[in-house]
Amino acid sequence: MNQVKLPSYQLPLVNEVNYLEDLKGELTHPNRLLPDLHVFIFVQSGQIDVIEENTHYTLTSGSYLFLHSGLNHWGTTEYQPNTSWYYIHFFANKNTLKEEYYWTESPSIIPEDTYHKSLTLPKTGRVAQPEYFSTRLQQIVDNRRNGPLIQSLDCYQLFLELYQQNKKTNRKPQVDKIVSKVQQLCQASQHKLTSDEIAEFLHLNYAYISNVFKKETGITISHYQNQLMIERAIRLFNQTDLNITEVSEQLDFPNPFYFSRVFKQVTGISPSLYLKQRYRQS
Template identity: 45%
Template sequence: MHSINLNSYSLPLVCDIGYIQDKYGIYRHPDRKMEKIHVFIFVIEGSIHVFEDDTEYRINAGSYLFLRKNISHWGGELYMPGTKWYYIHFYDSPQNEVKEDEEYKYYPRSSMIYEDTYSTKISLPKQGTVYNSDYIITKLKNIVSLYENPHPLRPLQLSLLTYQFFIELYSSHLEEQQESKKHYIVNQMIKLLRTSESNKLTGEEIASTLGMNYAYLCTLFKKETGRSVKRYQNELLIEKAIEMFKKNAGNVSEVSNALGFSNPFYFSRVFKGITGVPPTTYINENYRYQ
């Protein structure tokens, strides 16, 4: 299975997009190898039979498939009579080939958006079925309409709309995965850490509340979120600290003490490790309100 990855900070660049129908079922998917172009197909009615590097796919109404660049793909059976579909051909962003970065983590985070959030990749689902076909068709119609518009900013607008569309498919795919047991456990841990009245739960408290081995919980949490439990708890504490600074609810020493840090120096080190700047710099550079 050849997946298509995008950097979380760059856009897929649209080459071509359109709507096609085969009323009589006399054609089949073309035999080709597109060196620089990825392909997205969404079937409205009928069925498309296609192979990619000897892997067989059948795309039925309400389903989609991504085909990777520089991999041979070809049609199998003729299109089913009356088959209708949309397609998007797109390039990777120039000089932004996806590296072996960490996958974007689909879990609740603190309200702060940290820089490393963007040093991730998005693995688009190879294929899937949507449960809101009318909505998807409307989105694709809008993208096609923009493609047919000669506006000078059309390429940039097309890439932005396409990225938003792919993100919606990606989000739906991840939401389906959240039903698994391991995702349930991690979400329970996050809920516990975020709602606890204690500034920082101990490993024993976490294990006792969830009734599971703490070492296992730590390993699972790190694998699924990309964060250690300690790091995540520190992020939540720094989020509280930032809210206190915005409200002028104390200086560095007072906030450090209120949040249970051993001393202001350790608090400042943790704050800089999370935000990239010391708390004094953050206070001077950001708005505050009463």
């Protein structure tokens, strides 16, 4: 289990957060099983050795570890002298989420299912800026006076930063280049591009382009183009007096019924409902 999945739509509800020091090197990690709590450890200095389900982890300055709820973990080696660390205990979410959250630009209308995803983080790793990370954790500790919701909100932001750091670290320039070129090409086009047009422009096999795009963005190229077309439709609805049929025709949809279906797939609501809900000039 080399990864940890957290729900993107729920705060990691903090149970306990604290800073500890072992100046003499007398402590070992407690032998315990926490059925309802995940544990996050960040070592500021020194070294901590932890075993979880017979997997051994050695944490040194600047490294972190997630320990999973319901799994026994313990230590067999005393901490190094002058070891200091932060820990967060937070309640485990019981729901299993399979779809990954992808960091993309927000559309004009965000469907509810956008949020019902998971954030996948490495189980263990090193932070890019240890001093900054220690400062952020100390802020969470100090925020006791502001209550558990603020602490949980800060904890969520901290885990998001770890998630973003992991994404940046694992980026492949060639893959980023392909995704960027596809996006630029689709944005510049006034019609929905065919697979042949995209392959010809990038001088690559379309199946390869399509697989790379889906893996990096979480959506197909076709769905991405639908999103762009619906963004244009929303602008037309807001900036003109065109009706559904006229907008459908202007955007070269085959008929208003297909346009309405795509609009609802992208936004979660029908164009007729959107027109009823939007602001109107009196």
